[in-house]
Amino acid sequence: MSQIEPTPEAVTQTRTYTNPVYEGYFADPFVWEYQGVYYAIGTGAAEAQGQVDEIAEASGVDSTNKLRVFPLLRSLDFLNWHFVGNALTRPDPALGDNFWAPEVAYCDGKFYLYYSVGHEDKNHQLRVAKSDTPNGPYEDVGEPLVDPKSCSFAIDPHPFRDDDGQWYLFYARDFLDTEGGVRAGTALFVDQLESMTKLKGVGKVVLRARSDWQRFLANRLMYGEIFDWHTLEGPCVRKHGGQYYCFYSGGRWETENYGVDYGVANSVMGPYSDAGNETGPRVLRSVPGRVLGPGHNSIVLGPDGQTEYIVYHAWGIKMAARQMCLDKLMWTPDGPCCNGPTWTPQTITKTIRISTS
Known part of the structure; x- marks a missing residue:
C-alpha cells in the first residue's frame, strides 16, 4: 500500500504592533534572523553614556574583567522582544567606556560582532x-x-x-577637508575584508556631507580647530535591482533634524x-510632536519571508530614551521609501505552513 505524503499548505496570519517594539533603551538596533529566530543587538544606555565602569563597580566585577556589554534581544515572532543578556565580554578597560553600534555577521559557522569603543567623542x-553562537559570549580578537x-x-x-561571497566593511570616520563642496565632519567609508x-x-570614501540638514554643530572645536561640523553615520547596505544602496543617518542624533x-x-x-536629498532625509524623518530623530537603521526580512523592514531607533516626545522601532521598507521607481516613522498600530503578516493529508 502506498503512503500519502502530507501536503504543506500556506496560511497567512495578520497581527498588529505599535512602535516602539521594545520598551527599554535600545539605540543603533541591528536585527538578524538565524534558524527561524530573530536577534537584535544595540547600544544600551550605559554603553552610550560611558558608564560601563560604574556598572562594573556596582556589580562587583573583579580584575579579571568579566563584565559584558551590548544588550542582546531575541524574538520568535519579530514583534515580542526579550532581553537575553549582554553579548560582548568587555576587552581591555583602557580602550574606553563608550561602546557603540554593534553589528553581527555570520560566516563559516562563526558569528562576528563588529563595534567601536573609545572615550566619548574621541579615540574611537x-x-x-x-x-560560536548568536547569543555569545563574543570574545574580542585582540587587534583593532x-x-x-x-x-x-x-x-x-x-x-x-x-x-559573490566577498565581505566588505562600511563605517564612519572623520574628514577635515572641504574641497569640491563637501563639508568637514564624520562621513562614510568602505574597505574590503581580507x-x-x-x-x-x-x-574608499562612500559619501560626504553636502547639505545643511546634515549639520551636527556649528563652530565645533575639533582637532584643535573650529569647524561647521556635519555628520553622516550608521551605514547599512542593501543590494536591489542590481544597484547598491547605502542607507545612512545624517545630522545630530539628539535632535529632531536627525x-x-x-x-x-x-x-x-x-x-x-545621494543627490536629491538637499531638502532633508528621504527615508525617515521626524514627525514633530510624535516621533523625533529616527535613525541608525538595519534592514531585515519580516516573518512572511518577503516584506523588508527597516529597524531603527527613535526618541519619544519627551526625549527620554532611544527605543527600537520597525516599519515597512518599500521600493519605488524613485528609490527606497518607508511608511514610517509610525506611532499608531501597524499590521504585519506571517506565512506558516501546515501539513495536510
Whole structure:
C-alpha cells in the first residue's frame, strides 16, 4: 500500500504592533534572523553614556574583567522582544567606556560582532569579536580593524556580503577637508575584508556631507580647530535591482533634524551619489510632536519571508530614551521609501505552513 505524503499548505496570519517594539533603551538596533529566530543587538544606555565602569563597580566585577556589554534581544515572532543578556565580554578597560553600534555577521559557522569603543567623542576604534553562537559570549580578537594612529575616530561598522561571497566593511570616520563642496565632519567609508577579522586596506570614501540638514554643530572645536561640523553615520547596505544602496543617518542624533537617507551606486565600492536629498532625509524623518530623530537603521526580512523592514531607533516626545522601532521598507521607481516613522498600530503578516493529508 502506498503512503500519502502530507501536503504543506500556506496560511497567512495578520497581527498588529505599535512602535516602539521594545520598551527599554535600545539605540543603533541591528536585527538578524538565524534558524527561524530573530536577534537584535544595540547600544544600551550605559554603553552610550560611558558608564560601563560604574556598572562594573556596582556589580562587583573583579580584575579579571568579566563584565559584558551590548544588550542582546531575541524574538520568535519579530514583534515580542526579550532581553537575553549582554553579548560582548568587555576587552581591555583602557580602550574606553563608550561602546557603540554593534553589528553581527555570520560566516563559516562563526558569528562576528563588529563595534567601536573609545572615550566619548574621541579615540574611537573599530574592533571585532567572535562567538560560536548568536547569543555569545563574543570574545574580542585582540587587534583593532583600523590603526588608531592613522584614524583616531572610526565608528558604526557595518559588514556587507556581496553576491559573490566577498565581505566588505562600511563605517564612519572623520574628514577635515572641504574641497569640491563637501563639508568637514564624520562621513562614510568602505574597505574590503581580507578575512572576517582583517581589512584589506583598499578603502574608499562612500559619501560626504553636502547639505545643511546634515549639520551636527556649528563652530565645533575639533582637532584643535573650529569647524561647521556635519555628520553622516550608521551605514547599512542593501543590494536591489542590481544597484547598491547605502542607507545612512545624517545630522545630530539628539535632535529632531536627525533622519535616514541613502546613496546609490552601480558597484559596491562606489562611487555613490545621494543627490536629491538637499531638502532633508528621504527615508525617515521626524514627525514633530510624535516621533523625533529616527535613525541608525538595519534592514531585515519580516516573518512572511518577503516584506523588508527597516529597524531603527527613535526618541519619544519627551526625549527620554532611544527605543527600537520597525516599519515597512518599500521600493519605488524613485528609490527606497518607508511608511514610517509610525506611532499608531501597524499590521504585519506571517506565512506558516501546515501539513495536510
